[in-house]
Amino acid sequence: MAKQNPDCQSCSEKDSGSCDSTTCSKPQKLPQNPSNNIKRVVAVMSGKGGVGKSSVTSLVAVSLAKQGYKVGILDADITGPSIPKMFGISDRPVSDGKALMPIWSKKLNIKIMSLNLLLDNEDDPVIWRGPILAGAVKQFWSDVAWGNLDYLIVDMPPGTGDIPLTAMQSLPIDGIIIVTSPQELANMVVRKAIKMAKMEEVPIIGLIENMSGIVCPHCGDHFNIFGESTAQKAAQQNAIPLLKVLPLDPKLSALCDQGDIEKYEQLLDDITPLLKN
Numbered sequence: 001m002a003k004q005n006p007d008c009q010s011c012s013e014k015d016s017g018s019c020d021s022t023t024c025s026k027p028q029k030l031p032q033n034p035s036n037n038i039k040r041v042v043a044v045m046s047g048k049g050g051v052g053k054s055s056v057t058s059l060v061a062v063s064l065a066k067q068g069y070k071v072g073i074l075d076a077d078i079t080g081p082s083i084p085k086m087f088g089i090s091d092r093p094v095s096d097g098k099a100l101m102p103i104w105s106k107k108l109n110i111k112i113m114s115l116n117l118l119l120d121n122e123d124d125p126v127i128w129r130g131p132i133l134a135g136a137v138k139q140f141w142s143d144v145a146w147g148n149l150d151y152l153i154v155d156m157p158p159g160t161g162d163i164p165l166t167a168m169q170s171l172p173i174d175g176i177i178i179v180t181s182p183q184e185l186a187n188m189v190v191r192k193a194i195k196m197a198k199m200e201e202v203p204i205i206g207l208i209e210n211m212s213g214i215v216c217p218h219c220g221d222h223f224n225i226f227g228e229s230t231a232q233k234a235a236q237q238n239a240i241p242l243l244k245v246l247p248l249d250p251k252l253s254a255l256c257d258q259g260d261i262e263k264y265e266q267l268l269d270d271i272t273p274l275l276k277n
């Protein structure tokens with residue numbers, strides 16, 4: 001058996017006996033910056049836009065941070081970044097000459113890196129071609145001083161284009177949380193993301209159906225405003241676990257808009273044990 005390249009550690013064939021890093025054509029995972037120690041990388045993905053990936057990313061990070069874990073968020077949604085706004089941060093990251101310092105969230109010290117923090121104005125558009133966008137994600141992995149982290153949560157952009165592909169091929173992702181909404185249209189697009197993760201051999205932790213109806217604050221009745229939940233069916237069809245069904249909650253969108261998502265109380269604590277292995 002040929003000597004293994006340390007970059008091959010996360011390859012599914014690393015223990016197969018047929019590994020030869022000198023002839024392997026699989027894209028190599030990027031090593032960590034030697035000054036970082038990131039224990040687990042979890043990506044949040046959908047394929048479909050606007051279903052709540054950034055909200056789920058933030059809620060997972062807040063849950064973990066409240067449990068005492070050291071957490072970072074890599075905002076890989078380069079052209080539509082919303083993480084800084086949800087956490088109410090706008091400080092500009094500075095470099096120590098070797099790496100870029102992430103910005104810490106206000107309450108729970110979650111380390112955040114997002115392209116929006118590097119723009120002059122938060123509404124400046126990022127008009128870059130795919131390879132440059134993908135390069136930014138690699139730099140957020142390699143050139144940011146994340147330090148010691150128990151979890152790095154990666155907020156993926158919608159779609160199955162250059163950025164998700166680069167993230168899956170270059171970052172040592174331990175698992176993906178898939179976010180969908182009840183509409184069949186959303187599920188059709190989300191299936192593409194699930195297939196992509198399977199093709200790239202990145203483990204899927206499970207599915208979260210978000211925006212699944214709303215509970216009337218007056219009468220307590222549940223209204224399926226986007227139709228009946230398709231969560232069970234979608235999980236079964238794709239042979240992945242159903243992690244959670246989240247209703248629409250006006251409190252959540254208000255806290256996101258105020259930059260106070262760390263104050264939201266209905267957290268995703270019950271799914272965080274699944275992120276450990």
Ligand SMILES: Nc1ncnc2c1ncn2[C@@H]1O[C@H](COP(=O)(O)OP(=O)(O)OP(=O)(O)O)[C@@H](O)[C@H]1O
Pocket residue numbers: 046048049050051052053054055056077080082157158210211246247248249250252253254256257
């Ligand atoms: N369960 C929910 N209840 C109420 N509002 C929600 C819920 N989930 C998400 N939202 C709101 O919906 C909007 C879109 O959510 P979010 O930005 O998380 O979606 P996204 O999938 O990351 O979007 P994009 O595809 O643009 O990256 C936000 O304003 C957010 O506050």
